[in-house]
Amino acid sequence: MNRKALDELKQRIPLLDYVQAHGWQQARPIGFGRILGLCPLHTDHKPSFLVDPNKNLFFCYGCRRGGDVIRFAELYHQVEFPQAVALLLEWCGLAPLLDQVTDFYRIQLFRHGDAVSYLHDRGLRSPEVIDHMRIGYAPGRCLRGWLTQLGYPTSVLRHAGLLNAIGNDAFTHRVVFPLEGNLYGRSVRNSSPHLFLPGSKGGLYAGEQVRRAPEVILVEGLFDYAVLWQAGFRNVTCSMGSHLNARQFQQLCDGPRTVYLAFDSDANQSGQQAAQWMSRRLWAQGVTARRVSLPDADDPNSFFVQGGDADQFQRLLEAAHP
Numbered sequence: 001m002n003r004k005a006l007d008e009l010k011q012r013i014p015l016l017d018y019v020q021a022h023g024w025q026q027a028r029p030i031g032f033g034r035i036l037g038l039c040p041l042h043t044d045h046k047p048s049f050l051v052d053p054n055k056n057l058f059f060c061y062g063c064r065r066g067g068d069v070i071r072f073a074e075l076y077h078q079v080e081f082p083q084a085v086a087l088l089l090e091w092c093g094l095a096p097l098l099d100q101v102t103d104f105y106r107i108q109l110f111r112h113g114d115a116v117s118y119l120h121d122r123g124l125r126s127p128e129v130i131d132h133m134r135i136g137y138a139p140g141r142c143l144r145g146w147l148t149q150l151g152y153p154t155s156v157l158r159h160a161g162l163l164n165a166i167g168n169d170a171f172t173h174r175v176v177f178p179l180e181g182n183l184y185g186r187s188v189r190n191s192s193p194h195l196f197l198p199g200s201k202g203g204l205y206a207g208e209q210v211r212r213a214p215e216v217i218l219v220e221g222l223f224d225y226a227v228l229w230q231a232g233f234r235n236v237t238c239s240m241g242s243h244l245n246a247r248q249f250q251q252l253c254d255g256p257r258t259v260y261l262a263f264d265s266d267a268n269q270s271g272q273q274a275a276q277w278m279s280r281r282l283w284a285q286g287v288t289a290r291r292v293s294l295p296d297a298d299d300p301n302s303f304f305v306q307g308g309d310a311d312q313f314q315r316l317l318e319a320a321h322p
């Protein structure tokens, strides 16, 4: 990892937070904001471990070791530098690494006309929505080289799921959407269309933006979200599938609101059944739920792609029933 990325990682993790999260307790302040406690790195009987939260550094007067949060992670977990960095990235949710990956893929998008025309075919036609969702493109065979050049160890990238088992880019020929602590890749060639990084898909998409909205439209897919946002509906959120994880469900129930369930209208009724089940669960939590009936075999995305407009969708919302 290059110096800038390492500095960013260190700034993101206050040393005091990190040592406290690993069980360290301060014994007393010693001025200038510095604090002393028992050393977690050796068997300590009187407080000799000093943390300076302003400088983000530690020093132990007993074992005479000190340094920054990466040095602490090396000593505490007894690992080499790359593993310490990997542990810290994991501890802070991989966010700095995924931010860099997102930026890289966003640059690639405008170098690949086929990816832009794929988005166009899926109804994403305004630069604003591509910008707003920070959509990028993974051509494959280039992320590894770039991140390695920045100094990220291959082990970190494989652990994050950005590289596959044999060390190649995991995301290939995919448009990529950054999520909370994850990435979603959609194949532009349609074989195995969906790919997430290992781990949770995170909370509701753009959940923070709808947190205070009295009315929320919930959709299954990010392309549904995109066309609705583009049509001017800003109170949209997405669960990335018709099954909500516990955190997503909790987010919907954290205040009084009406949730419009705009799930897919599937020929086999699976979207409708998921919406019905979700509606019952929401009512049971005291949340008003309404199911939006889309024309047969439509999802919000295809509804707009086939010429539906904001007024027509608004009428579907008004006609939604519990």
Ligand SMILES: [Zn+2]
Binding pocket: 039, 040, 041, 042, 044, 049, 060, 061, 062, 063, 064, 065
């Ligand atoms: Zn010590």
